[in-house]
Amino acid sequence: VSGSNAVGTGTGVLGDTKSLNTTLSSGVYYLQDNTRGSGIFTYDMSGYSFFPDFFLPGSLWKDSDNVLNAAKDKAAVDAHYYAGVTYDYYKNVFGRNSYDNKGAAIKSSVHYSSNYNNAFWNGSQMVYGDGDGTNFISFSGGIDVVGHELTHAVTEKSSNLVYQNESGALNESLSDIFGTLIEFYNGKNPDFEIGEDIYTPGTAGDALRSMSDPTKYGYPDNYSNRYTGTSDNGGVHTNSSIINKAAYLMSEGGTQYGVTVPAIGRDKMGAIFYRANTVYLTSNATFSQARAAAVQSAADLYGAGSAEVNAVNKAFDAVGVQ
Numbered sequence: 001v002s003g004s005n006a007v008g009t010g011t012g013v014l015g016d017t018k019s020l021n022t023t024l025s026s027g028v029y030y031l032q033d034n035t036r037g038s039g040i041f042t043y044d045m046s047g048y049s050f051f052p053d054f055f056l057p058g059s060l061w062k063d064s065d066n067v068l069n070a071a072k073d074k075a076a077v078d079a080h081y082y083a084g085v086t087y088d089y090y091k092n093v094f095g096r097n098s099y100d101n102k103g104a105a106i107k108s109s110v111h112y113s114s115n116y117n118n119a120f121w122n123g124s125q126m127v128y129g130d131g132d133g134t135n136f137i138s139f140s141g142g143i144d145v146v147g148h149e150l151t152h153a154v155t156e157k158s159s160n161l162v163y164q165n166e167s168g169a170l171n172e173s174l175s176d177i178f179g180t181l182i183e184f185y186n187g188k189n190p191d192f193e194i195g196e197d198i199y200t201p202g203t204a205g206d207a208l209r210s211m212s213d214p215t216k217y218g219y220p221d222n223y224s225n226r227y228t229g230t231s232d233n234g235g236v237h238t239n240s241s242i243i244n245k246a247a248y249l250m251s252e253g254g255t256q257y258g259v260t261v262p263a264i265g266r267d268k269m270g271a272i273f274y275r276a277n278t279v280y281l282t283s284n285a286t287f288s289q290a291r292a293a294a295v296q297s298a299a300d301l302y303g304a305g306s307a308e309v310n311a312v313n314k315a316f317d318a319v320g321v322q
């Protein structure tokens with residue numbers, strides 16, 4: 001909408017208060033943030049569940065008084081706010097202007113379908129279900145989830161890794177890696193777990209996936225244990241854990257299967273994977289090619305014989321990827 005920039009307040013999925021960039025137009029406030037790129041726009045799908053995709057993005061979220069503290073506001077508040085944090089991360093850390101590096105508008109729809117236990121990037125926008133309330137609550141309540149979804153768009157505009165088999169697992173891992181780095185950038189209860197804030201509200205301490213110990217949830221932490229079947233596009237949400245573990249080890253250090261990996265820290269790990277995604281990886285990359293891309297990226301950034309290059313090699317050794 002055309003109008004004037006405003007700042008509202010909102011209550012998030014977890015009950016936390018945050019300020020929101022909104023737009024005032026003809027006496028109505030909209031979740032339209034004009035301060036970032038070509039804007040961040042959050043829409044309402046109102047839980048409509050009959051062929052919902054036909055109705056995406058839904059209606060631009062409107063509010064009467066710029067105070068978004070109602071129950072139905074929470075998912076929209078977090079989708080909007082965390083999209084802004086994700087924009088800020090890519091802009092401030094890598095100088096990237098939105099997911100396409102050309103300031104593309106960022107669109108999110110919340111209350112997609114009903115009891116919908118998923119979140120996804122549909123090729124044009126982010127879409128968030130509210131969960132069934134037992135297995136999941138509103139997906140936009142997890143900053144690592146929001147960062148994960150928008151990173152699918154970054155990847156699509158960069159390596160464009162094909163969403164199946166090893167390239168698909170790499171695609172998924174990049175989303176988990178940057179979803180996590182965005183969670184650390186935001187600075188509130190950061191961890192190397194995925195989706196912990198919106199998974200099983202009745203159970204504390206669990207998550208969808210763990211980067212530090214994938215086996216906690218039955219996922220592989222080495223290439224020899226990879227899934228080779230056809231479900232989930234050839235195990236993209238399973239085999240991603242192999243690369244997630246390598247990224248975790250590079251960042252935090254550790255030893256597994258007799259291989260000790262020295263820590264280089266989150267920022268350098270992020271810089272290496274960002275350069276791999278934007279400079280070296282091709283759409284059909286294998287895990288082995290991802291290792292080569294990460295090694296080359298580390299060499300470019302820190303020198304061929306650097307401690308960072310050594311850490312990358314050791315991390316991929318530790319997960320059995322040559």
Ligand SMILES: CCC(=O)Oc1c(C)cccc1C(=O)O
Pocket residue numbers: 117118119120121144145148149172194195208
């Ligand atoms: C951490 C975010 C995530 O994994 O979202 C998905 C879910 C919950 C189900 C199916 C696909 C995705 C995805 O975005 O890969």
Ligand SMILES: [Ca+2]
Pocket residue numbers: 144180183190191192193194195196
């Ligand atoms: Ca997390």
Ligand SMILES: [Ca+2]
Pocket residue numbers: 196198199200201202203204205206207
């Ligand atoms: Ca839980």
Ligand SMILES: [Zn+2]
Pocket residue numbers: 148152172175
């Ligand atoms: Zn994903």
